Amino acid sequence: MVKTTIASTVIIALGSSLWNASAWGQPLVVTPVQTATARQVAKAGVPLNELAPDAPDSHTVKRGDTLWSISTLFLRSPWRWPELWGMNMDAIKNPHLIYPGQKLVLEKSNGRAVLRTAGAQGEQPDMETVRLSPRTRVSGLSDAIQSLDTRFIEPFLAEPLIVEAGEMSKAPRIVATRANQVMLTRGDRAYVRGSSDAPVLDDQPRVKTFRIFRDTTPLKDPESGEVLGYEAQFVGKATLAQGESTEDIVNAEGKISSSIVPATIDITVAKQEMRVGDRLLPEPERQILSYLPHAPEGKVGGRIVSIYGSDIVANAAQNQIVVISRGQRDGIESGHVMAILQEGQRLIDKTDPTRAPMKLPDERNGLLMVFKTFEKLSYALILNVKDAVRVGDRLAAPR
Numbered sequence: 175m176v177k178t179t180i181a182s183t184v185i186i187a188l189g190s191s192l193w194n195a196s197a198w199g200q201p202l203v204v205t206p207v208q209t210a211t212a213r214q215v216a217k218a219g220v221p222l223n224e225l226a227p228d229a230p231d232s233h234t235v236k237r238g239d240t241l242w243s244i245s246t247l248f249l250r251s252p253w254r255w256p257e258l259w260g261m262n263m264d265a266i267k268n269p270h271l272i273y274p275g276q277k278l279v280l281e282k283s284n285g286r287a288v289l290r291t292a293g294a295q296g297e298q299p300d301m302e303t304v305r306l307s308p309r310t311r312v313s314g315l316s317d318a319i320q321s322l323d324t325r326f327i328e329p330f331l332a333e334p335l336i337v338e339a340g341e342m343s344k345a346p347r348i349v350a351t352r353a354n355q356v357m358l359t360r361g362d363r364a365y366v367r368g369s370s371d372a373p374v375l376d377d378q379p380r381v382k383t384f385r386i387f388r389d390t391t392p393l394k395d396p397e398s399g400e401v402l403g404y405e406a407q408f409v410g411k412a413t414l415a416q417g418e419s420t421e422d423i424v425n426a427e428g429k430i431s432s433s434i435v436p437a438t439i440d441i442t443v444a445k446q447e448m449r450v451g452d453r454l455l456p457e458p459e460r461q462i463l464s465y466l467p468h469a470p471e472g473k474v475g476g477r478i479v480s481i482y483g484s485d486i487v488a489n490a491a492q493n494q495i496v497v498i499s500r501g502q503r504d505g506i507e508s509g510h511v512m513a514i515l516q517e518g519q520r521l522i523d524k525t526d527p528t529r530a531p532m533k534l535p536d537e538r539n540g541l542l543m544v545f546k547t548f549e550k551l552s553y554a555l556i557l558n559v560k561d562a563v564r565v566g567d568r569l570a571a572p573r
Contacts (some may be wrong), residue, residue: 177263179243181403181539183353186338187308187415189220189424190557193515195544197252197261199205199334199368204489210291210421213430216244216368217482219286219287219288220287220288221251221285221286221339222282222285222286222287222353223247224250225248225249225250225287225493226247226250227250228278229247229249229287230248230280230468230511231246231248231279231280231369232278232279233247233248233277233278234275234276234277234278235273235275235276235278236274236426236569237274237276237538239274240320240321240322241320241321242321242322242323242467242557244278244325244566248278248280248289249469249523250254251572251573252467252541252557253511253541253543253557253572254269254288255471260437260504262310267528271340272345276291276292277291277292278290278291278292279291279292280497281398283367283495285411287565295460299436310450317407321466322467322543324467326493326555327545330482330545330553331545332418334408334409334420334482334546335385335387335405335406335407335455336393336403336404336405336495336497336548336551336554337390337403337404337406338402338404338481339401341404342387342453342550343404344369345369345387345453345454345455346366346367346368346369346437346453346454346456347366347367347451347452347453348365348366348439348450348451348452349365349367349450350364350365350388350450350539351363351365351450352365355565357447357448357449358410358441358444358447358448358449359441359444359447359448360441360442360443360444361441362440362441363437363438363439363440363441363442364412364436364438364439364441364448365436365437365439366418366439366454367418367420367434367436367437367488368437368520372453378413382414382457383411383412383413383442383456383457384411384412384413384439384454384455384457385410385411385453385454385455385456385457386408386409386410386411386448386450386452387406387407387408387409387452387453387454388406388407388440388446388448388449388452388453388456389406389407390405390406390407391404391405391407392404393405393479393480393497393551394565395477395479395499396477396478396479396499396565397499397573400553401500402479402501403548403550403551405480405497406571407446409444409445409446409447409448409512410441410442410443410444410445410446410448411441411442411443411457412439412440412441412442412443412454413421413439413440414437414438414439415438415439415440416437416438417437418434418436418437419435420433420434420435421433421435438449439454449523457489461513465559466509467511467557468508468510468511469510469511469571469572469573470506470511470512470568470571471505472505472513473571474500474504474506474510474568474569474570474571475500475533475568475569476498476499476504476568476569477498477499477565477567477568477569478490478496478498478499478514478563478566478567478569479496479498479499479551479565480496480497480498480565481494481495481497481563481565482494482495482496482497482553483498488564489562489563490492490556490559490562490563490564491556491559491562492540492557492558492559493540493555493556494553494555494556494563495501495553495554495555495556496542496553496554496556496568497546497551497553497554498512498537498542498551498554499546499550499551499552499553500550500551500552500569501547501548501549501550501551502547502548502550503549503550503551504550504553506544506546506547507544507547508544508546508547509543509544510543510544511541511543511572512542512543512554512569512570512571512572513540513541513542513544513569513570513571513572514538514539514540514541514542514543514556514567514568514569515536515537515538515539515558515567515568515569515570516536516537516538516539516561516564516567517536517566517567517568518534518535518536518537519533519562520532520533520534521534531554536568539559539560539563539567540556540558540559540560540563541556541557541558541559541572542554542555542556542557542569543557544554564570
């Protein structure tokens with residue numbers, strides 16, 4: 175029998191956004207910039223004035239912790255988690271494999287701070303031990319803490335959709351319902367037609383599950399007025415029961431004519447009631463995503479374009495989703511963290527006889543992280559915020 179800690183067992187991901195490279199061929203991504211930052215900090219530590227004002231002397235990792243939350247404890251800016259890793263790079267070979275039970279100790283010397291795990295200097299961390307028989311065992315990566323709590327992001331991955339002008343009009347559409355139902359919900363059956371060049375067939379290898387959308391709302395850049403894309407409203411999901419076809423019909427005069435037989439779909443998910451005219455798009459393959467908060471390189475800008483669900487939501491708060499006016503063409507990628515700026519008030523200087531107009535400085539209001547990008551727009555999660563976020567709020571680099 176061999177005795178070892180959980181941290182040294184073979185791991186795979188079970189229901190997690192972080193995956194083991196050897197098991198799935200998808201590495202745990204750490205960007206070159208993050209690695210370089212970590213190595214720099216590993217050499218010199220972090221200046222004491224960059225620590226959080228109430229940084230603890232030690233912290234025992236517990237379930238529910240993330241690199242983001244732990245960085246908040248020790249550093250002034252939680253998006254700087256690579257520096258937290260760099261403060262302990264020798265002991266933490268992979269920043270994604272920090273486990274509940276490990277003790278992180280903050281050491282201060284000569285105006286610098288270094289973070290290490292208890293056990294790195296010969297101590298043994300207070301971790302659960304397991305006995306392994308002479309065969310490979312597997313432990314879920316969910317035991318390790320993640321970079322970020324993704325439960326607020328994952329429900330939106332299959333919902334929001336940005337399309338170009340006219341793109342949705344080419345998608346298959348619901349043309350009829352059983353028994354002339356006006357509204358459709360889960361368990362109902364409906365009938366669909368595709369376009370002439372893209373009929374909804376089931377005699378070819380293709381996706382059998384569809385997302386259903388309604389309407390498209392133009393999203394404009396608050397600064398330039400340019401239409402950057404169109405947001406389609408997600409209303410539900412359906413599976414294809416039978417493909418579209420044609421059928422010969424004999425009329426009253428005995429003449430044979432060809433008639434369209436629409437495809438048949440069954441509604442499986444209903445976020446809202448569906449109706450004739452709603453459009454279908456194939457369900458995309460589930461992506462294996464790893465959200466690693468990091469600052470964009472170079473100068474960034476942009477504005478909040480809309481708030482997801484803005485038909486009923488005027489302001490956004492922490493853990494809500496917004497659309498920003500920057501996308502892939504601007505170099506924006508998943509994981510980019512940006513500061514949200516609240517525009518300063520426009521006032522009149524009442525102490526000045528000329529009543530000079532003034533504009534107060536823009537104030538930093540919080541942080542957001544991009545999690546889904548399109549060509550000109552991106553969806554982002556509000557990580558933290560002081561006051562309500564509004565359409566038109568400006569974005570800047572997080573430093």
